[in-house]
Amino acid sequence: MNRITRFSVSLLSGAMMLASCHAKEGDAATKEDTKKADAGEWIQLFNGKDLTGWTPKFRGHELGVNFKDTFRVEDGILKVSYDNYEKWNSDFGHLFYKDEFSHYILRAEYRFVGDQVKGGPKWALRNNGFMIHGQSAASMKKGQNFPDSIEVQLLGGAPDSKEPRPTLSICTPGTHIEMDGKLIKPHVIRAKGPTFHGDEWVTIEVEVRGSEVIRHKVGDKVILEYNKPQLDNGTLLEKGTISIQAESHPTEFRKIELKVLEK
Structure with a gap:
């Protein structure tokens, strides 16, 4: 040789x-x-470095297209950014984690920063959310605004206003829930939790136990509790995807972690 x-x-x-x-x-x-x-240990869904494990899906675009580089990681922060936008054009987006979960605690630290993109809807001011028990990103239609899911709404106080805008309300795209044994059909179910103004970091937890019970928490306080998350045709949701939103206001996440619970 x-x-x-x-x-x-x-x-x-x-x-x-x-x-x-x-x-x-x-x-x-x-x-x-x-x-x-x-x-039952904490799993870091966001690794603090990049978007490994996450896939974007934007209205009007194919799965995997990160429209205008909206979702990005900078200085260890996962950002929903609009500095590449001239104006809002109903470019609703979601960033999906790769795995589905059923019984777990989701814990996150988030804050709202800067100004809403020009033309963004008023209701989306300082508004984001964790979509839980969601459909898969691959099953979303190209022009679909939101995945069928239960939205754990993240909300911040409006600038220069003392109007209450409590975080951790519920929105129900394509879904319903039950509370106190009654089927709840309104799209928005308001929480009675605290309003967070300014750019402060907020820590929240969501306890999910299949279709049995879901609890929204700020600190140790339960803000909302409900049962039987279901599609609007009555199919109970035992598990599903987790995603975060892009709906016109800059948002930052510095921690997204999850602990699997025994069934």
């Missing part, structure tokens, strides 16, 4: 070893997340 052949074999061998190493690292990371989930 001549020197060139030996060098080529050595180079190929090194590349194969490196690829094998990366594959093992990826497998190890996946197995580690699985172990953490099984052990």
Whole structure:
């Protein structure tokens, strides 16, 4: 075997070893997340570096298109940004996490910043949300505004206003819920929680136990509790996707984590 052949074999061998190493690292990371989930430990859905594990879906666009670079990670913060927009054109978007969940606690830290994009709807001022028990991103129609899901609404106080705008209300695109044994059909069910003004960071938790019960929490306080999340045809929702919204106001997330609960 001549020197060139030996060098080529050595180079190929090194590349194969490196690829094998990366594959093992990826497998190890996946197995580690699985172990953490099984052990009921917190899983970091947002890794603080990039959008690994998340896929965007915007109205009017194919799955995976990050329209105008709306969802991005900068300085360890997951941002919903509108600095590439001239005006709002009903470009509703969602960023979907790769896995579905059934029984879990979702915990997040978020805040609203800056100004709403020009032309954004009034109701969307300082407004975002976690869509839970949602349909898959792949099953959404190209022109669909929102996934069929239960929205845990994130809301901030309007600038220069003391009007109450409590966070953690419910919106029900394509769905209904039950409260106190009664079917609730209005699209918005208002919470009676606190209003957060300005750009302060807010920590919230959502406890989800399949179709049995869902609780919205600020700190240790339960803001809303409801049962039997279901499609508007009555099909109970036992599990589903988790996604965050892009509906015209800049929003930042510095932590999104989840703990799987035993059924």
